[in-house]
Amino acid sequence: MPSVSERAPPAGPQRDRLIAGFAALAIAIHILEAALPSPLPGVKPGLANVITVVVLLRWGWGVAAWVAGLRVLAGSLLVGTFLSPTFILSASGAAAALVALWLAQRLGGRWLGAAGYSVCAALAHMGTQVLVAWQLFIPHPAILKLAPFLLTAALVFGIVSGVIAAVVVDKLEAGPEAARA
Numbered sequence: 001m002p003s004v005s006e007r008a009p010p011a012g013p014q015r016d017r018l019i020a021g022f023a024a025l026a027i028a029i030h031i032l033e034a035a036l037p038s039p040l041p042g043v044k045p046g047l048a049n050v051i052t053v054v055v056l057l058r059w060g061w062g063v064a065a066w067v068a069g070l071r072v073l074a075g076s077l078l079v080g081t082f083l084s085p086t087f088i089l090s091a092s093g094a095a096a097a098l099v100a101l102w103l104a105q106r107l108g109g110r111w112l113g114a115a116g117y118s119v120c121a122a123l124a125h126m127g128t129q130v131l132v133a134w135q136l137f138i139p140h141p142a143i144l145k146l147a148p149f150l151l152t153a154a155l156v157f158g159i160v161s162g163v164i165a166a167v168v169v170d171k172l173e174a175g176p177e178a179a180r181a
Helices: 012-035 048-059 061-079 085-108 114-137 147-174 176-180
Strands: none
Touching: 012 048, 012 061, 048 061, 048 085, 048 114, 048 147, 061 085, 085 114, 114 147
16 A cells, blocks of 8 residues: 555656666765764664655655665675675665565555654664574674664664654655755
8 A cells, every 4th residue: 555645656767767866865875874983883873764765655665675775785886895794784684674664565554654664664674684693694692682772773763764754755745845944
């Protein structure tokens, strides 16, 4: 079920330009976040996901999936983490977040706003990263003891990203005059 504000994406080259533009914005935010120091290993604000949620709410899951996938792939190439453990964690987290967004849109679309979608994606992303790290890179039970802290951080950052996405969507729906205000 589409969200209240979802519109059909343009077709053909216009759709490609829409995806490329939002992917470029998400990649720029991703690179900026990669340059910032992290208070805890594995904890980043995930502000590039604001773009994914905005695109999901405006143009649907298909366009959002393209934007998220391109962000992970191109961002890892530009940051220099392609095919590294960081890339594997990022890609698995993004895939889980996209699945969570798809499910959330199908099961609770009319009741979830930007914050709800953002929290679902953030928790799926972090939960999957913890499990993948445990299975592939650090097969020690101690990593699972970090899960509550990491999931709490994901919840907080998911709420923050969701609030930002809601403001952006409201500005986009209000039109160019409101965006300048």
